[in-house]
Amino acid sequence: MNYSATAMEAVAQPQPHVAMFAATGKGHLFPLIELARKLLRCQSFAVTVIIPDDGSSLEPQKDLLRTVPGTNLALLPPVSLDDIPPTAPIEIPIILSVTRSIPALRRVLADLQSSVHLTAFIADVFGVHAFPMVKELGIQIYLFQPSPAMMMSLVLHLPQLDQSCTCQFRDLPEPVKLPGCVPVNGSDLFDPIQDRQSEVYKSVLEMFGHFKEADGVLINSFPAMEEDTFKALEEACESGGFPPVYPIGPVIRSGSENCNSKEECLKWLDEQPDRSVLFVSFGSGGTLSSLQMKELAAGLEGSGQRFLLVARRPNDLVRTGAYFSGKGEMDPGVYFPASFMEKVKAGKGFVVTNWVPQVEVLRHAAVGGFLTHCGWNSALESVVHGGVPLIAWPLFAEQKMNAVLLSEGLRVAVRVREGEDGVVDGDQIAKLVRKVVEGAEGAELRRRARELKEAAGAAMGEDGSCNKAVADLARKVSGKK
Structure with missing residues (x-):
């Protein structure tokens, strides 16, 4: 039987596999799972969702994953957070549950590399602490930003703001002008950066520093909603100061879980x-x-x-x-x-x-x-x-x-x-x-x-910005031109 060169190549090409990594909170994991659903519609992928175990119940997350054919769940071994005081900011246990899970995450990724065609690693903002390790494994890295593009503008601007400001941001006399955004009072900036002497502030600065290591940034928003902000991010990308940006939003649920008309x-x-x-x-x-x-x-x-x-x-x-x-x-x-x-x-x-x-x-x-x-x-x-x-x-x-x-x-x-x-x-x-x-x-x-x-x-229509960005991302992570 004769096969064309294209058909033979398709037979030989293994199925691309994407690893996704998210903190356990619903606000982080649920949109990432919806992104997996969109990717699976675009290409013949397999997806493994990797979650650190911080001791919280993961049943709602597991239930949602079961509704997405083509996804597997890898639950990392539990990590101890007993040394964290009850009064610690909420970001601390989230960050530590990720950083303390990196050795286990490395083993999972290495196992995937040895058994499937692992082409990309997509992580939410707390997963950036794993980027250096993932780079060592030679895997494409994508950052999933579940917040608006405005938040990514803060990421770009914060190092400059940190160097130029001598007071707490809430005490700034004038609003902060983030690139492409409406002016923001210092007291309205991201809560974890409000105390510049805190460990959380230092952790956020370090976390933001990892963003530029990504091969691309996926933002859960769309240009018609934040036109000027996306233009500013595109200019930063063209100048070499930021990775390519994919406006994949709105990535949201189409319906509530376990809902029926009898509610x-x-x-x-x-x-x-x-x-x-x-x-x-x-x-x-x-x-x-x-x-x-x-x-x-x-x-x-x-x-x-x-x-x-x-x-x-x-x-x-x-x-x-x-x-x-x-x-x-x-x-x-x-x-x-x-x-x-x-x-x-x-x-x-x-x-x-x-x-x-x-x-x-x-x-x-x-x-x-x-x-x-x-x-x-x-x-x-x-x-x-x-x-x-x-x-x-x-x-x-x-x-x-x-x-x-x-x-x-x-x-x-x-x-x-x-x-x-x-x-x-x-x-x-x-x-x-x-x-x-x-x-x-x-x-x-x-x-x-x-x-x-x-x-x-x-934006969500067939020719809208969302589907175009997701299709472009799907081509990149599948290795296609």
Whole structure:
């Protein structure tokens, strides 16, 4: 039987295999898995997702991986984090779980090299500590940035800022002008760099320094959302100061896990008028103090608007039976005011204390606004699935920078302002809720949000920037021209 040269080459060419490495947090791993899903659609790949074991439950991550054919899971041996004090910043255990897993990671990669055609290593920002080791193995390296391009502009600018600034960034008299970005107050910069004398700050500087070792940087955003920022990054690449950038976003979930139409909150939304409900959620890890929760309840009640609230245990309360129902779930009636709970009982509000199918909620016609912690996954899900105005309430990490982009750059959000005691009072919350759901400013925010939703849809279309960037990446990691 005769074969053409192309066919013979195809037979001889082994299947390309990509290793992906991510910290255990959902916000880091879930978008990386969605990227794997996109890559698998482009080429005949196999993917191994490698996760360090920091002692946390990985069942949701495992469940999601099972929905992506062509992926394998390599769970690294557990590492001890017993020497980390409970008061340590959250970044410390994440970084140490990665750095202490590097020897085990090397063994996994070496085993893959000996058994499959391993062509690339894709890691999130915490995985950059493994870059020198991966380079020794001769594997292509790609950095996955799950935050906006604005965050990558900070990476480029931080060494210069570090050398030129003598004070804490929060004390800078003028906003910081990151290349291609709306000006950012120093106090709104990435939380881990706010204390320049801390070990976390030194770790972040070191981490950012590894970014340039990548063969490419994958950013979960799209040019129509951050046009000037992507241009600035492209110029840095052309000057040789930064790796090529792939605008692969929006990389988000198409639906919530384990969701069905019988979810009580969805049935409640079905009964509400169109665009009448404010959805309130602070993400999977965001919590408020008991005082702030009461102010939030007062604001929602005082606004006169309908609301769907995801309420998690206040971060200053110990877990005692007084705050939990017989099912082990938080009992909101214990610390929310009686008048607030009466509004819930009357059907004007709905409180969820564990899990909510966020994608399906944002898609629902009854939702007219979203009060969000500005985690980037939630922000993108709102843009793609909701197209509704936002109330930005950032809590930690890069969320304040995201809030600046959403409110001052894209102008699809209004932002809460904390008082001197760090609390957002109920009167302010009530005013912002009314403004977003029923006010003229809210209508303008909604118009811009819809335009941004259309731009995101175009980016995700067959000829959009997202699919083009992913296809280009797929060719590179498969070894094709």
